[in-house]
Amino acid sequence: MRLGQRAFARMAIGLCVGVFLAHAGAADLLDKVKEKKLLTLGTEAQFAPFESMENGKIVGYSTDLLALVMQDLPGVKADRKDVPFQAILPGLAARKFDFIVTSVTVTKERDDKFAFTLPIAEATVAVLKRSDNAAVQKPDDLSGKVVGSQAGSAQLKVAREFDQKLKSQGKPGLKEIREYTSFDEAYADLAAGRLDAVTQSLSNLGPLVKARPDVFSVVQPAIGPKTYYAWVGRKDADSASLVKLFSDGIAKANTGGQMSQLQTKWFGFTMSVPADHLPKPEM
Structure with a gap:
């Protein structure tokens, strides 16, 4: 039995609407951040010279590096929440913020549970x-x-x-x-x-x-294996593009020389960190 032209047209329209809705429902975290024009970040602001409070504002190496990355999110405001370090990773897992911009040492246990960016500094x-x-x-x-x-x-x-x-x-x-x-x-x-x-x-x-x-x-000498600091996102498909945006921005700052300039400004020396991969954690 053949379908009439009207019935066929209704089916075609329904299929197109379904595809549109499916795409609309597939918006990930980065899409939502761009739409809201707001990025909520977890930070521990008692970790100088990476993050500290000065005149009521969070300043430091990560603040300057974040400003470079945020150039790829024009019109989006970064709202940094100052929380104790012990609440940083649990808060991210509980979706209290979108991303972590604070200096988190990459370890095997953390790497299994969270998505780390490229390294921002050495953490040995x-x-x-x-x-x-x-x-x-x-x-x-x-x-x-x-x-x-x-x-x-x-x-x-x-x-x-x-x-x-x-x-x-x-x-x-x-x-x-x-x-x-x-x-x-x-x-x-x-x-x-x-x-x-x-x-x-x-x-x-x-x-x-x-x-x-x-x-x-x-x-001297150091007592731990060579390790790195990085920023952190959730390890899921929803957060993948946001983590990539941050890693891309960090890589650009690294290869472009801005990262070395910021390290000299805040640490008084530079650290060579990979710009194309995150080394496998040793601890």
């Missing part, structure tokens, strides 16, 4: 001590000492792994590992003599030691 962990503490000359001297780091951080993980390494060598290991909400609190306790050392990334420690050489110094 070293030891910070008081300059007048002659008892700590090398990392192994921390055996029997009290060490602090930020709760939930990769730097804390490195401290724990270093403690196990010392014990495996027949040494007492660290006397205690104290956890802090922010690194600024750990630095204050170190300066006051309540800690013997803090585990933190070299890129953060360089500017700190330069600003306060009479108080702090770095113990």
Whole structure:
């Protein structure tokens, strides 16, 4: 039995409408951000020189780098939410913000759950001590000492792994590992003599030691594997194009020389980071 021309036309129109609606419903996170002209970002603004507060505004290396990336989102406003680091990744997973623009160390566990951009800086962990503490000359001297780091951080993980390494060598290991909400609190306790050392990334420690050489110094060599900081999105199809936009912007800043300029401005030195891939995390 043949369909009449009118019935066939109705079917064709219905099919076209269905295809249109399917495409309309396929808008991803980047499309929605462009439509709303608003990008909500999670940031921990207590991580100088990457992110810190100055006169009520978030400033630092990531702020300047973000401004370069946002050139590819004309008309879109970046709304940065300052939250404790411990709430950053859970907040992203819970969709409290669209993306994370704060310095997150890439680890195996995090890489399994989230989508990282290309690296923005090196994050290899070293030891910070008081300059007048002659008892700590090398990392192994921390055996029997009290060490602090930020709760939930990769730097804390490195401290724990270093403690196990010392014990495996027949040494007492660290006397205690104290956890802090922010690194600024750990630095204050170190300066006051309540800690013997803090585990933190070299890129953060360089500017700190330069600003306060009479108080702090770095113990060589580094105690962690070579790692990187990156920004983070959700690991799903909805977020894929937004993550790519950020990675593309970071790559452009890296190869164009702007990233090196910003590193010199905020760290006082440059770091060579890959512009075409994110190295597989070693920890």
